[in-house]
Amino acid sequence: MTITETLLFLHNYRYFPYEKDLARREIEALLSPSEVHRNGQGFKVIGSIDEVALKRLVYFQKYTLDSGFFDTLQHRLETSCLKTGRQKRQSTRYSVHGLHEYKGKFNPQIVRGILNVLGIPPKSTIIDPFCGSGTTLVECSHSEVNALGCDINPLAVFISNAKLQSLSVEAQRLRDILDRLMNNLNLIDKNCLLQIRQSPREDYLRSWFTKEIFVEIECLRIAIENLTGNHKNIFLALASDLLRDYSLQEPLDLRVRRRKTPLPTQSPGEAFQQKAAIFINNLEAAQDVVGVKQEPNYAYLCDSREIIKNSEQWSHRPAYDAAVTSPPYATALPYIDTQRLSLVWLDLATPKDLRFLDANLTGSREFTKKKKNFWAESLKSNRNQLVSEVHSYCCELEEALSDTDGFRRQAVPYLMYRYFSDMQAVFRNILEITKIEAPFALVVGHNHTILSGQRFNIDTPALLKKIAISCGWGHQESIPLQTYHRYSIHSANAVRTETLLILKKP
Ligand SMILES: C[S@@+](CC[C@H](N)C(=O)[O-])C[C@H]1O[C@@H](n2cnc3c(N)ncnc32)[C@H](O)[C@@H]1O
Structure with a gap:
């Protein structure tokens, strides 16, 4: 059904500034309105509006039609697990999201917010090359989008598939x-x-x-x-x-x-x-x-640096309509550290495997002396042919080193070069397996380091953007996501600024 006017009501919880921004953007992308006016509790939207699209709004709880008020799918999901009254912040544990903790977990709302802003309709197929605990895959299931994920961490894949399987069982x-x-x-x-x-x-x-x-x-x-x-x-x-x-x-x-x-x-x-x-x-x-899902989405154990080679064995290997992900930080959170007991208890890794698993993650801080020397040589010769601005930036970090920096700090320029090389491989791979004009959205954290007592704010999103462009991606937009907490156990460590980097395959 198409209508000509609707009132949209914001949720009752406190919004971060970026959520208000995404709310405006999803109105534009989903409803293509002719006029939008801010009113007390939300927005008045005028135009030729599709009712089905209204239900998909994430940052709104209700909309009006001639016959009354209607809840969005997101509001119904979020309130389905509330125990009592009004919450200060949005619920993030609804549906299967509370199955298992995972460091660096996406906030579920942002996934569907991104899908809406990118204009990804139901029945599309997307990929998350760093799927972690499967937030993207679950949110895609909620909105009838086919999704496939991969992660190098066996626990991530285990949790993702357990969540997805749950959605398909009464x-x-x-x-x-x-x-x-x-x-x-x-x-x-x-x-x-x-x-x-x-x-x-x-x-x-x-x-x-x-x-x-x-x-x-x-x-x-x-x-x-x-x-x-x-x-x-x-x-x-x-x-x-x-x-x-x-x-x-x-x-x-x-x-x-x-x-x-x-x-x-x-x-x-x-x-x-x-x-x-x-x-x-x-x-x-x-x-x-x-409803109960008939064909659950799926996560594969796979190194996204080698996704092309690995995906040859996957049962389902379409050309993807989009990619959505939150890659690891340039110097990663200690994902494996806090998961060691689970990995061993579930028999997903032997105690001996744990160090290797950690060292093999993109963004790992684990570096042997031999590895460090290899990557120092790689930086010197720019072995992976990183775009000159990124290569120069890593060289600048190297030049800033002094004897006062310990082993970990001495490794930072080479860790950064390795991280950017890994991400370059992922940009190339995703470009190859997506359709023409497919968007690739990444929620990327900023980093900082201190070398010789001097603070370097590493603008990882801007550097990744340069790499992506050098791989053939077009840059659409970089949207700041202020005060977006990845995790909250130690709020002092919680990342406060992230960027939603939106790329487009030409
Ligand atoms: C920020 S987390 C993703 C969290 C996810 N969005 C969620 O909601 O749980 C980044 C993930 O990248 C994974 N990872 C790191 N290096 C990888 C690689 N080379 N290939 C695939 N996954 C990798 C880590 O295991 C981690 O799960």
């Missing part, structure tokens, strides 16, 4: 499985777990859990593996999210440090049951809004 079915699981948990023989078996996995886990908790979490794992059939990864992911809370690591620390705070008083089994029940309730509420 919540009541998961509730029945949970009941059966909890009723049979006591039947698992604990005695065999009390005996210590020597294996790298067990040695590692025993060093990070008390004996009693180790036995409990292993019982839970065995029960899940034996009693939940095809749905075991959903329940394993839910249990994995509790591991750090029950470990001897300080749970809120971004690095691995020995615990000083007391262990929780509730047993891991009870905490699991409670978490799983809340998750299933949220899933059920979201399924009331978006």
